[in-house]
Amino acid sequence: MRYIIRTALLLTLMLLAVACGQSQNASTSDDSPTVAAEADPEAQPDPEAQPDPEAEGASDEIMGEGGLVIYSGRSETLVGPVIEMFEEESGIDVQVRYGETAEMAATILEEGQNSPADIYYGQDAGALGALANEGRLTVLPTDLLESVEARFRSQEGEWVGVTGRARVVVYNTEALSEADMPASILDFTDPRWAGKLGWAPTNGSFQAFVTALRASLGEEAAREWLEGIQANQPKVYSNNSAIVDAVVSGEIEAGFVNHYYLLRLLKESGGELPAANYYFPTADIGNLINVAGVGILDTARHQEAAEQFVRFLLSEEAQRYFANETDEYPLAAAVPTASDVVPLADIPTPEIDLNKLQDLDGTLELLLELGIL
Amino acid sequence: MIGDLLNPPRGARPSQQAGPPRSLRLIGVVLAALLALPLLYLLLRAAEMGPSDLAAILLRPRTVDALWNSVRLAAATTLTTTLIAVPAAWLTTRTDLPARRLWLILLVLPLVFPSFVGGYVVVSALGPRGMMQGWLETLFGIQRLPEIYGFPGALLTMTLFTYPYTLLSVRAALQGLDPALEESARSLGLTAWQSFFRLTMPLLRPAIVAGGLLVALYTLSDFGAVSLLQYDALPRVILVQLTASLNRGGAAILSLLLAIVTLIVLIFEARSAARTRYYSVGSGAKRRHSRVALGKWRGIALTFCATVVGWALVMPLAVLLFWLIRGLRAGEPMRALWSLTANSLYASGLAALATTLVALPIAFLVVRYPSLLSRVVGRVAYMGYGLPGIVVALALISFGATYATPLYQTLVMLVFAYVVRFLPQALGTVESALQQLSPRVEDAARSLGYGPLQVLGRVTLPLARNGIASAAALIFLTTMKELPATLFLSPLGFRTLATRIWDTTSEGFFAQGAAPALVLVFFSAFSLLPILVATRER
Known part of the structure; x- marks a missing residue:
């Protein structure tokens, strides 16, 4: 009996020790879908932590400290793979918090100026507009805005639609x-x-x-x-x-x-x-036709990487993914709709x-x- | 301190009448302050609203309806869960029911289904054109079942997935009872039934009330299941304020309303369990309880257990398996779950440990040193539990991002959020364990030369270990399925089984949600084993 209690105590102490060690680099326990296969974050170093040297050089310049932080109101099932593609191509480390669109927006408002988020990726134009209204989104570069039709972006240029x-x-x-x-x-x-x-x-x-x-x-x-x-x-x-x-x-x-x-x-x-x-x-x-779209926060610490991410979402590769995997309407890069979806032009x-x-x-x-x- | 003013002068019974040791009092005050953060946040947010907004929100007919609906559902669920949990606890603890331990595990397991999963399951199994109707149509040609939505469905769902709270609480109490009491009752001529209703039941009252309190507050604060069953309760109205217009002030006012209901429930609870001693004063040598032979009742007892398990465990598992197999057949890709599982177990383990550690001093204050201070601390501890998870999460986001930046979005913060949300689950169980323990035993140890810490470590904790182990198990199981705090306060990139289930089912990918749900049930079942070992009667 006593033995059991002591063993339990020891185990919990070990857990605590690991917790303290881990809280500094909690990011290594990242579970993007493919990384999920490498089970134990403690046992082996995260392969994502060591991108190829070229990419690392590039991302160091852009990133400074920590990774690009995305607050996503869209679920991991839908956008996780795209974010992974971006990480691979850019060598930029990305961290994502997933939640409901409106609750994520509320979180950003609660966090105020201390928000760690660089990017807000929302499920509908309304929530993006609400954040923009609170002055939390910055104006995006013109070339990004203009890669989608005018009706699928903010008139003030504070957010851009990704899919419809x-x-x-x-x-x-x-x-x-x-x-x-x-x-x-x-x-x-x-x-x-x-x-x-x-x-x-x-x-x-x-x-x-x-x-x-x-x-x-x-x-x-x-x-x-x-x-x-x-x-x-x-x-x-x-x-x-x-x-x-x-x-x-x-x-x-x-x-x-x-x-x-x-x-x-x-x-x-x-x-x-x-x-x-x-x-x-x-x-x-x-x-x-409503859109899911992105905006860059006024408190973003990684402006350049954030723009790179938005550019990637509007690229042919990402748009093709959305068209084929999530059955949404691609809005940029002239990507065609999936075969089982009524094309946007026919609606x-x-x-x-x-x-x-x-x-x-x-x-x-x-x-x-x-x-x- | 206030506690000193209220306490009578030190007298003949030091352990009960003297004020708490200074250190304990300090710990109590600090913990209460931390636990009160959500309430403070709500007051600050509500204060941003003008009086006219306040009136407009509170007096809206819909608010009043939702409040009534919440209260009605909580009361009914408390009643139905008690009716299931007390016999189930007794059968699995005190009788010669075949395969008692197995039944116990099966009866406790429904606790692990996240409430939104419970909601989906009940709707797809029992909906007007659900799976049950499908079978009935083949068998009897029934085209449509009556509506499950609304009050009956919400009551059924909440009952099925919350009765284990009372079950665990009552079981711990049953094991803590001194068998000598029942033996005396029997030797004085009471039949087994008489002794159960006239002695055991009253002695179990604190445990029943404690379990009922957990059920009632869980029901009051639940959003997932209740909204899927289209029952219009207060948390749903709060969520509407928050999500439809980011109206945090309005949501805060409604949340305060819920906090007031929680307070009323607590006062009610305090009244019903007040001023009775629940410990025996005799020699208290713990022996094995004699088992009640069920005899001809065995069939009925087995039917009862099987029915409950069938509805609360087999039905959800069947639906989950159906989703999984349907998805696999259609070639849905399945993702690996190893690191999710590791994260779930890890966070839940830390939460169980931290919450139990926080519950101990508070339970001590409340049980051993009744005073204004201990009452305030004891009530504040329940506040986080009676509020919807998202509200607690937003409060901690607000304070964390501003005043605890280095801790914000770390595991420390996440575990703290779990403590704030679930402390009462540990508190109730530890409190009833302490209530069963005569302070005179502690006095005796002290008079034999033990210091306060020795008394705690060598007498009190070992004697209360069943309650403490149950408390840790409860927190572990509840944290495994926790959603809002995990979504919003975990370290970036830290995802658990529960967040995956939510992530997939909310987008309609039920097959991909079924796999992690089944893993969750599997690992939770194993986590019950140490508890059963720890609470095995010698």
């Missing part, structure tokens, strides 16, 4: 055919959709859509639409994946989501599912200034007032 995503209506193909689908998202207020719809009002992409609706058709129209949908008693889900799952299982007939969730589920389940994405035939606000997209999506406060007020949130 389309709002779509996912529908159950056993319950509905494409002919049953309305010409505009505004028509889903029709009572025939009562009890058959799903939405995710807490989801950032949905809120961005409502903001776009307010910006393009006015407050009254947005309110009427929300009230109309609410009158149809939609099922409330906590995110896009849950909606797609519910459509596939037949729990609901249709739901408002981003285009790639169904594509991912199709890949994961091996191809055949009774669901399809629906795009509106005209330039309806329902076809909103009649509404004219909307993404910079206006930062007015989330107004959307929140409206959703709260209507009792949706």
